[in-house]
Amino acid sequence: MSDRETAPKSGAPAVTPYGGNRPNGEPKRKKVTVTRLAQMRAEGEKIAVLTAYDATFAAFADAAGVDCVLVGDSLGMVCQGRSSTVSVTLEEMRYHTQCVAQGLERHASSALLIADLPYGSFHQSREQAFASAVVLMQAGAQMIKLEGGGWTVEIVAFLTERGIPVCAHLGLTPQTVAALGGYKVQGRLPEEARQMKTDALALEAAGASLLVLEMVPAELASSITQELKTCATIGIGAGSGTAGQVLVMHDMLGMNLGRMAKFVRNFMDGATSIEGAFAAYVAAVKEGSFPDDKQHAW
Ligand SMILES: Nc1nc(=O)c2c([nH]1)NC[C@@H]1CN(c3ccc(C(=O)N[C@@H](CCC(=O)O)C(=O)O)cc3)CN21
Ligand SMILES: CC(C)C(=O)C(=O)O
Numbered sequence: 001m002s003d004r005e006t007a008p009k010s011g012a013p014a015v016t017p018y019g020g021n022r023p024n025g026e027p028k029r030k031k032v033t034v035t036r037l038a039q040m041r042a043e044g045e046k047i048a049v050l051t052a053y054d055a056t057f058a059a060f061a062d063a064a065g066v067d068c069v070l071v072g073d074s075l076g077m078v079c080q081g082r083s084s085t086v087s088v089t090l091e092e093m094r095y096h097t098q099c100v101a102q103g104l105e106r107h108a109s110s111a112l113l114i115a116d117l118p119y120g121s122f123h124q125s126r127e128q129a130f131a132s133a134v135v136l137m138q139a140g141a142q143m144i145k146l147e148g149g150g151w152t153v154e155i156v157a158f159l160t161e162r163g164i165p166v167c168a169h170l171g172l173t174p175q176t177v178a179a180l181g182g183y184k185v186q187g188r189l190p191e192e193a194r195q196m197k198t199d200a201l202a203l204e205a206a207g208a209s210l211l212v213l214e215m216v217p218a219e220l221a222s223s224i225t226q227e228l229k230t231c232a233t234i235g236i237g238a239g240s241g242t243a244g245q246v247l248v249m250h251d252m253l254g255m256n257l258g259r260m261a262k263f264v265r266n267f268m269d270g271a272t273s274i275e276g277a278f279a280a281y282v283a284a285v286k287e288g289s290f291p292d293d294k295q296h297a298w
């Protein structure tokens with residue numbers, strides 16, 4: 001049995017983040033790297049990603065077996081109480097990235113740390129994007145995520161050529177919610193779907209290691225996943241055919257200040273602790289039972 005499969009079931013004794021000791025003498029998991037993510041994609045092992053914004057939640061997510069922790073600019077909504085992510089600054093992202101990196105460092109972690117480039121921090125030029133990415137890398141990020149289609153391809157190439165692993169993000173891109181007219185499903189029309197596929201292939205060719213697909217019809221997300229050769233897709237509201245899944249941590253713990261999106265499952269249902277809920281999420285992603293039809297109506 002792999003160490004992944006020994007992750008505590010919901011309600012199992014608490015993991016012990018700080019100190020790095022694993023319960024029941026479990027071996028420490030290997031670090032998740034870009035190479036490991038590529039291997040998981042090739043072998044069909046699902047990639048489980050959760051957001052975190054502080055040290056303690058990041059360490060507990062890691063201890064529960066999450067492959068990547070994402071410091072999302074969703075922190076503007078869940079931490080700052082705003083109605084969009086547009087106001088989040090690079091300095092705020094740097095601060096939370098540092099908090100999460102510190103939590104992972106204290107807890108002999110294995111999860112790969114991804115951080116979002118916020119709105120306005122990469123839009124002016126490749127040089128601006130690189131300088132912003134360096135701020136987050138120096139705060140402890142191991143991969144940088146940025147939203148956008150074809151126009152970001154040259155930025156992705158510029159960053160990856162300089163040694164910064166990149167996660168791209170297509171479909172619903174929350175930073176452009178004003179232009180999209182709301183948090184809506186993307187890629188429904190045939191020409192939108194074609195464009196998304198073209199963008200995905202160009203982003204992979206530019207060196208993107210991961211690609212978040214948000215609020216995309218399941219069939220389109222599956223088809224993009226299969227057409228990509230090296231880049232692993234991470235879905236949110238994109239069905240079960242992607243190489244991995246991501247959720248905002250607060251959502252999967254049943255906490256949301258607004259209306260919960262349809263693609264969320266509350267993993268506190270049936271769990272007796274937060275670490276139990278994280279472990280249940282990891283198990284459900286790995287075995288392919290999350291998401292199911294309840295979470296996906298498009
Ligand atoms: N707490 C939280 N969870 C998220 O998943 C999340 C954030 N914040 N902030 C940044 C973006 C914004 N996201 C959102 C926000 C709202 C919907 C939403 O209301 N979805 C509706 C569908 C609406 C439609 O199809 O017209 C739903 O019922 O799922 C979806 C994604 C995803 N991201
Ligand atoms: C929802 C994920 C993909 C994200 O970008 C965020 O949390 O900011």
Ligand SMILES: [Mg+2]
Nearest residue numbers: 072073074116
């Ligand atoms: Mg984001």
